[in-house]
Amino acid sequence: MLHHLEQDAAELKMLLSDTQEFLARASPNIDAADTVSTSIDFKNSYATATRVYGTLNELLGQIRDQLAQKPPLTREEALAKIQSMWKIRKARKQLKALVREVYSSFEDPTTGQTYYYNKYTKETQWTKPTILGHEGLSDPSSRTQKVKVVFASKEEEELFAASKLQAMARSHIARRHMRKLISSIYEKIWDVDSQRFYYHNTKSNEVKWEKPRWVSDEDLLTPRTRFGHLQAEQEKAKAQKARTEPLTPQTAACMIQHAYRHKKGFQNLLKMCREVYVRIYDPEQGLYYYYNTHTKETAWEKPLLLRGVESDVFTPRTQQKKAREENLTPEKAAQMVQRAFRRKRGFQNLLRLCRSVYERIYDPEQDMYYYHNTRTKETTWDKPLLLRGAESDVFTPRTRQKKLQELVSTVNGTISSKLRQWTEEEAATRLQGLYRAKKAKEELNLMLAQRFKKAFDPSSGQVYYVNILTQDVSWDPPALALRGGVQIETFED
Incomplete structure (x- = not known):
């Protein structure tokens, strides 16, 4: 590896000298009017050569730094060196292609030797450009032709196909592994000003706008997502390690106790947070805000620990209700049931009383119903407040009279049924009901x-x-x- 790096450094020095010499000759004649008209855009070629020169300088500095490092190299360092070597090879090929576009070769009829003509500077020289080395001006890749392979037997063809498939599979696996390595080093970060991603090398702490080669934006992660993946991989590795080790009864008992304490602790923490925070409705904004009863602070955002379906923040009334439920004794529960039953029966009696007072009458002129109070003889277009429900509608005079007749017949039937014999339990229940009714009244x-x-x-x-x-x-x-x-x-x- 060190030998190849030293060889690359030597070639880069030679490339730099040739490129610098080429730029020095080309710079005075950029705006010359008598430039040879060819299909080459010389301004773009000059700009490309300048960029190649800068890239070569940068790569040469990287190689010097790499030569100063001592083996053995880590996987990330080896990857960085491979990338720099690949960039050197690409820059060398790009510079050779540029030189082939600028130079043309001709044979001198007097001497029979080949000389080289620079289309840009109109200069000629007997020596071939150093950058080409042993290659000619014609692109060797253009002379490459696919050779049809002839197989002697079917088995030989199958072996050749199998080797090709294996090479393709190994190439695919290598590229996938390379993408994984690059993704583990680079992360993409969104820049708000330019509205685009830039790429950060977590090993060298370098940033650049160009996306690393061999990876796409889907392969690279943001810092937060990358940190989450690293944590998930660590937890997965711990879980796999724990599964491989056999559990003793003592270890299993400790794990169960730890899980139980963790759950109980989290439940207690939620309970404490519910006791501290209160959810209050703001009628102006039409939203709920959250009030800390200890610090007297308010916030529109729900507390972080309580952002769950089972951990909602209660209103003050719900908090009082929950506190009463937790401190509820059997005697208090019985009293609450009795109170709820009496409340329901009282409301039903109140509705029955209102129905007996009000009646609904149709007005053909207005095509609407109005409501008549049979006690005060008052009328109104609005339905009485207590009767504004589906099960508490106001009857018409005919329906009201029919209901009164049914009520009278029911009362008469009840009076006749009261003549039956009462047991001690029934009599006691009846007396208790009458006493409670009298007290409620x-x-x-x-x-x-x-x-x-x-x-x-x-x-x-x-x-x-x-x-x-x-x-x-x-x-x-x-x-x-x-x-x-x-x-x-x-x-x-």
Whole structure:
């Protein structure tokens, strides 16, 4: 390897001297008017030669650095040297092709010797350009022709085909391995200003805009993706190593305990985060924001640990509900069930009461229904608030009368059924129900008496009723208070 590198360095020095001499002769005559008209673009050729000269200088410096290194080389260093050698060979071929385009060879009829004419500088010389070496001016690759191979037997042809396939397979594997090596060294980074990728060599810390040869953009990864792949490969290697080693009962028990503690610790951490953060709705933005109850900070982004389906952030009401569920005893659970049942039965009774008061009547002129309060004789186009549901519609007068008749017949049937014999358990349950109903009615009447007050209007001389909680006023007393016979107190001056 060192011998070849020294030989390449010597050839590069010779190439540099020839290229520098060629550029020195060509530079004064770039703008000459009497340039020979040929198919060659001499300005582009001169620019190409200048770039080749710069590339050769750079490659020669790299070879000097490589010669200073001591073997053995790592795989990455060997790859870098192979790449530099390939670049040298490519530059040499490019320079030879450029010289063949510039020079032409002619035979002198007097002496019979060959001389060389520079189409660009119009100079002639007896010596062949040094860069060509033992090659002629004609491109040797143009003389190469495919030779048809003749086989003596079928077996020989099959062996030749097998060797070709094996060579193609080895070439494919080598290219794939080369791409893998280059991808392990280079990474692509997005440049926001120029809106394109540049390429970073992680070994030499060099960056360049040109993509490395033999790889595509799909083969190269960004720094974050590359780091993730490296971590995944390390974890995979650890897992494979762990699988190859037989587990003892003690090791297996430790692994199970570790997994259980890890899961419990993560659950406790989620629980602590849920207790700290609260999700609050912002009606102006139409979005939820997250409030830290310890630091009093707010953020639109959900906390990182709680960004999961099973680890959502609760609203303040949901947090209180969850806390009550965790501290729930059997007695409290029974009370909650009873309270929910009584709430449902009370709401059903309230709906039934509203249906018995309101009726829906069709107005043919407006082609709409209006709602009539049979107690206050008031009408309105809006459906009563409590009856704005699919299961709580307002009946027409005919349907309402029919429902009242069914209710009367049901009550009569209930009264007749009450004459049956009661067991002790049924009687006790019935008494408990009546007692709870009486207590609920007393609590409701007390709440109504505390919530509503009546006042005297001096201008009209009438009494109106004030809802202390909502500050609403009405000329009519509350229906529930009127039905329950609640005595509403007067405002004190």
